Amino acid sequence: MAEGAVKTGNVDNDGKVRAATRVKDRTWLLKHAILLVGILFMIFPFLWMLATSFKQGAEVYGINLIPREPTWANFTNLLKDTDYLRWYLNSTVVAMVVTASELFFDSMAGYALAKLRFPGRSIILMVILSTLMIPTEMLIIPWYMMFTKAGWIDTLWGVMLPGLISAFGVFLMTQFMSGIPGDLLDAARIDGLNEFGVWWHVALRLVKPALAALAILVFLGNWNAFLWPVIVIESSATRTLPVGLSLFSGGEAGSEWQLIMAAASLAVIPVLMVFAFFQRQIVQGIALTGMKS
Amino acid sequence: MALPLLFFLGVRIYPALLAFNVSLHEWDIMSRARPFVGLDNFRQLAADPVFWKAATNTFWYVAITVPAELALGLAVASLIQSVNKFQGFYRTVYFIPYITSTVAVSWVWRWLYFKNGGILNQLLLAVGLPAQPFLSGPAQALYSIAAVVVWQALGYQVIIFLAGLEMIPPTFKEAAKIDGANAWQIFRRITLPLLNPTIVFLAVLGTISSLQIFAQIMNMTSGGSGQGDLGGPLNSTLSLVVYIYSLAFYKFKMGYASAITVVLFAVILVVTLVQMKVLNRRIEY
Amino acid sequence: MRKRWQVVTVLALAATLFLVPGASGVFAKQVTIEYWQYYYESKAKTMDELIKIFEKQNPEIVVEHKTFPYEQFNQKVAISVPAGKGPDVVNLYYGWAPKYVEAGYLQPLPVDEFSPRMIENEFLPMVDAVKLNGKYWGLPTAVRALALFWNKDLFKEAGLDPNKPPRTWEQLQDYAVKMTKQDKGQLLQEGYAWNAGGQDNHVFVQVLLRQWGVNPFSPDNKKVLWNSKPGGYEAFEWWTNLATRYKVGEPEFMGDYRTAFISGKAAMMIDGSFALGTLKSKAKDINWGVTTLPVREANGVKSNFGSFWLNGLTVNARGEKREAAIKFLKFLTSPEVMKRWLTDVGELPARQALAEDADLQKDPIYGPFLAGLKYAHATFFVDETSERQALIDATNEVLLKGTNPRTALDQLVQAEQKVRDGYFK
Known part of the structure; x- marks a missing residue:
């Protein structure tokens, strides 16, 4: 403190x-x-x-903060009657894969754009930056049509694909990569590293704080994403946590608030525990990316 | 480099062009004929009262949440910066709503707002005030949702404002103090101008995210046998994105829905361009 | 140098492609057909068992059974049309049928297997709601009707005879007022679980209007006649007065009307036979009864709303798939399956002979629904979602904004007429 x-x-x-x-x-x-x-x-x-x-029966509507007869029943019912754990797993897989993919591709593209000279570089940068202007809302209908044709509807792959590389991430990494002194990279090249090696062994190390910040942002964003997942997901087994929570609360829970609140607690508490451990890094990371962009 | 480029062409650029194309067709997913109708969808849009309701609502979401977020964010950040103890603790706690799932907190608030038996109404009654309809009243529903948006975004604003405040050299303030400036004058003359880039950045970010408001509405006012529609009683909370979603995926009017996405795109583009202009000027200065 | 770079990208690409699920295996010499319905626990379970029986009878056919949440079902079916990846046999709400027929998604039932004469002789008259352009586009396994549920404990508590549910609407209103509990403007208990988005929607159109002397639609279904006679206005006013003047219930109370009843916080509700399953499993703590819908005056016009989910053949079913799908459809509409459906799901058989079964008529739970079937009307919807929404909006105008019910009804009829004009243009 x-x-x-x-x-x-x-x-x-x-x-x-x-x-x-x-x-x-x-x-x-x-x-x-x-x-x-x-x-x-x-x-x-x-x-x-x-x-x-933790409440049950008439007490659900009571004004008392501490339940008089606390019960785990809502949680056990929830885990028994829904695919909650599956939704958790799906969300984790989606958030991890997208984060890993973004770290890899965004930083690679950012490095290439900032530090390599090749024909069409500025055009590529323009193309990528211009996509920042396109809101996701405009893309969901075309995505839906394309993914239907490709058979990717109701798959985790379909959930993840649009986020695997992000223009914001590439832009952010380009910004940070341009801050690396060229001498350091040249020295590494003279030592016999190829471009991949320079990127992997030298450049990435120097932008570690930025990578961590990007990872946090991407993970949080995907963990909480709702608009595209709720469109592309159909069956219960493919749902991510927000989609599962939303459909469960709006339908299957049948207006039983104690169940809905148990579901919300299960969605919120683990995130808070992770946050408690990494709060300083997370907060600094968010501030860092906010300043850079 | 080829792979990211292909990715952006395939996942962003091509679909965006496709959206323009679809918006020029009568594209009902349930029929095989998709006649080209030119700008008909846009003409229909101009005469659609529900579209205008959604557009007005969206405007109000922006007009309410952005100033409220900025004012509260700056106030809390200044307070946190001005106390000597527990800064990290305050910052962390105010940040909690921001990192939690919007869907989850929307349901939590739906329960707090619940008309018969929700805690807010019970507290109102306990202190002798009349119960309020909140989300189930057409006059209050939009404000109730806007309040949750502000509540959730506040932590982010505080973090960014704190970062901005820390970049102001303390010597500036001390010098002003020696010159006899009071706290308000220091804030007005030194802090605020120096925070300008931060304010513009947060205002633009807030504007764009409020223009895209979706999950809160879907989870706070949709469903329930009483209301039926996604946008609350009598469309009182309907936003543009929720309208797009319901047109495209409940009524299957892909062409018409795409026309609205094009409008939304244009609005966001204008906001972004204005932002770039303003920001660039600030930085040169 | 460059090679290394390429290897990495290729590997990454391969790794991501690996995540794409492979196509499901297809077994030789067997025909696989897909059946889709929305998810409702008892329906889904029973259907799984029925499919097993069917596959045993027809070893050359495999039926894949897919379910979706109710909220998304219409969307998922509709979206599968252009993709050509949808079901071969699909379970649709009868009110959606016109849209699907118009979209060219369904094929008419083959006349040689399902002759109109056979259908008209053996099935309940209600099924002609899916006779469009002179052809039948599907048949139900089961039909549903409405009835009045009442909570005997709450009747007793209010000093009413727990075994005498209201017979007329006037009684219903009196009883409801007696059993409504309020505190400082907060509703604590509903006398009647008033709603506009649930079954009361149909009660207004097919029961109240008819009992107030109004035929809701012209015989060709093209005109909405709700405000064509003073009775229409009176019916709408009487109905909305329950919520505004007498305040016996609120649409959002406890979330929805059925939850309110199940939690013992609503003394009466009108619901369909499909609610029996939920009630039996969830309303164990309350002592409830079910009876036929009230009438306007003793010996007055009886009316009810009938509805069903039809099983239709989609255009995807071609060649040997079509043969298999027709067999499956015959199976789904057979008396054996209907009997099973009644005991396992609680929905009423769609065949006349079964619906008139004497034992069943006497059943205290199924009896009132079967009685209702005799005078039930199915609304011919052209766009069920929009039509229901218009009615909800009209009641919200009255309930939340204090609009005059007469004005609201006029606007409502205008809105409903617009939907119909769009369809019949």
């Missing part, structure tokens, strides 16, 4: 000035109070979600 103070950077430079203002600053209590009220707004929906997911 103390790392925040260190990171502002003010303390090191102007420690004395800062200390002086702190004494004067009598508003700190009010500031913390406002922030804490804000936190209550941020957190309450999750608390209520958890509370409902």
